[in-house]
Amino acid sequence: MDKQVHEKELLIPSLKIIYENPGITTSELIKELEKVIVLYEKDQKILNNRNDTYFSQTVRNLCGSHSLTNEFGKCVTISKNGSVNSFVINKKGLELLDIDSADNIDDISEDEIYQNEISEGDSIYAGNELNDLKNRIPEQKSKSSSTRYKTDAKLARTVLKMNNYECENAKLLGVEHKTFISKKGVQYQEAHHLIPMKAQKDFIQNLDVFENIVCLCPLCHKAIHNANRDGKLDILTRIYGAKISSLKSIGINVSLEDLYNNYYV
Ligand SMILES: [Zn+2]
Ligand SMILES: [Zn+2]
Numbered sequence: 442m443d444k445q446v447h448e449k450e451l452l453i454p455s456l457k458i459i460y461e462n463p464g465i466t467t468s469e470l471i472k473e474l475e476k477v478i479v480l481y482e483k484d485q486k487i488l489n490n491r492n493d494t495y496f497s498q499t500v501r502n503l504c505g506s507h508s509l510t511n512e513f514g515k516c517v518t519i520s521k522n523g524s525v526n527s528f529v530i531n532k533k534g535l536e537l538l539d540i541d542s543a544d545n546i547d548d549i550s551e552d553e554i555y556q557n558e559i560s561e562g563d564s565i566y567a568g569n570e571l572n573d574l575k576n577r578i579p580e581q582k583s584k585s586s587s588t589r590y591k592t593d594a595k596l597a598r599t600v601l602k603m604n605n606y607e608c609e610n611a612k613l614l615g616v617e618h619k620t621f622i623s624k625k626g627v628q629y630q631e632a633h634h635l636i637p638m639k640a641q642k643d644f645i646q647n648l649d650v651f652e653n654i655v656c657l658c659p660l661c662h663k664a665i666h667n668a669n670r671d672g673k674l675d676i677l678t679r680i681y682g683a684k685i686s687s688l689k690s691i692g693i694n695v696s697l698e699d700l701y702n703n704y705y706v
Contacts, residue, residue, distance in 0.1 A: 445483040445495050446702060448503045453541055454478060454706055455503060456513055456534050464527045466519070467504045471497045477670050479701045504528065513537055548639065551589065556631050558594035559601070560623060566599045575650045575691055579641050590641045592649045597632035600654040606630050608658035613679045618658040631662045635684055636695060637704045644693060652687045655680055665705075673705055 451474060458473045459465055465473070475496070484496035493501065503509055504526060510516040513534030519527045530538075566574070574596060582589040604612075606628040611618035623629040633655045634648055641648050657665065665676045681697050688694070 443483055444481045444696070444698070446478060446480065446499060448499050448506070450702055451478070451500060451503050452508055452513070453537070455500075455509065456530055456538055459509075459514060459528045460530045460535070460538060463529045464517075464519075466525055466527050467501060470504065470528065471500045474500060477706055479670075479674065479698045481698050555592055555594065555597070559597045559632055560625070560629070562594055562598060563625075564595045564598070565602055566595060571599070571651055575647065575652075577647050577649075579644075579647045579649070590638050590649070592634075592638060596649065596651060597654055600632060600651050601630050601656050603651070604630070604656035607656065608661055609656050609683070610661040610676050610679060611658065613683055618661065620658050629659070630656050631659055633657050633662055633665060635680055635688075636693065636700065640704050643703075646691060646693050648693070650691065650693075652684065652691055653693065655684070674701060677701060677705060 454474060454477055455470060458470060458477075462469070462473070478496075480496055484494060484499070486495055487493070488495060488498055491498070504516070508514075509528060514528050514530050517527050517529070519525050574593075580591045582591055608618035608620075608630060620629045635653050635655050636644070636648050638648055661676060664672055665680075666673075668676075677700070678697060681700065685694075
């Protein structure tokens with residue numbers, strides 16, 4: 442596979458790093474990005490006759506591009522011989538990051554509403570009804586922003602029940618993550634879409650299917666969204682390994698690297 446991280450995927454993560462480290466140099470930015478991005482095999486290969494890997498070359502390309510030197514940031518040369526470049530973010534770059542964090546707040550409140558719908562309701566699908574659900578066409582929510590897709594709380598409830606209200610990450614670790622008894626008289630657990638619903642625009646198949654829904658305890662659920670790179674990857678790798686073959690069986694295929702870099706960074 443010749444996949445590698447694309448320059449445009451690095452724009453937002455780079456701007457976040459530049460915002461937190463004004464004046465950062467290209468080589469420092471490469472090191473910081475390596476801490477948050479998952480690299481493909483090709484990214485780690487050394488380019489012929491160069492000191493750069495494919496990844497560091499991609500970052501250098503971004504650093505020399507209009508996006509970082511003009512559009513969203515500014516480049517200042519700091520060494521006497523003109524070889525070291527240093528970056529700061531500009532107003533448009535700050536605006537771009539703000540939009541991004543507003544999106545994130547929307548995601549958080551959407552998830553609160555979703556978990557609430559799941560725990561407040563009672564209905565559950567019968568086993569024979571599940572097969573028909575995967576042919577449902579992804580439907581956008583009519584109100585508010587048009588990029589949100591409908592999720593079915595009844596389906597999530599069914600998945601939690603199918604998992605006996607046990608955290609799937611814990612099960613894969615061979616342990617139990619006890620939470621508390623909910624109003625419904627069972628262990629409280631949450632539903633998480635392994636391929637997040639915000640990725641729906643990139644897939645033809647409906648992502649709100651039981652193959653893509655994971656039963657997680659609130660702590661593991663928080664961790665998969667909010668842990669650092671290693672913490673997220675730890676859970677994600679385990680769950681991905683357990684789910685990918687059934688996802689593939691319904692035509693949904695994504696590599697772990699793509700999943701992480703595009704939807705979890
Ligand atoms: Zn989630
Ligand atoms: Zn757990």
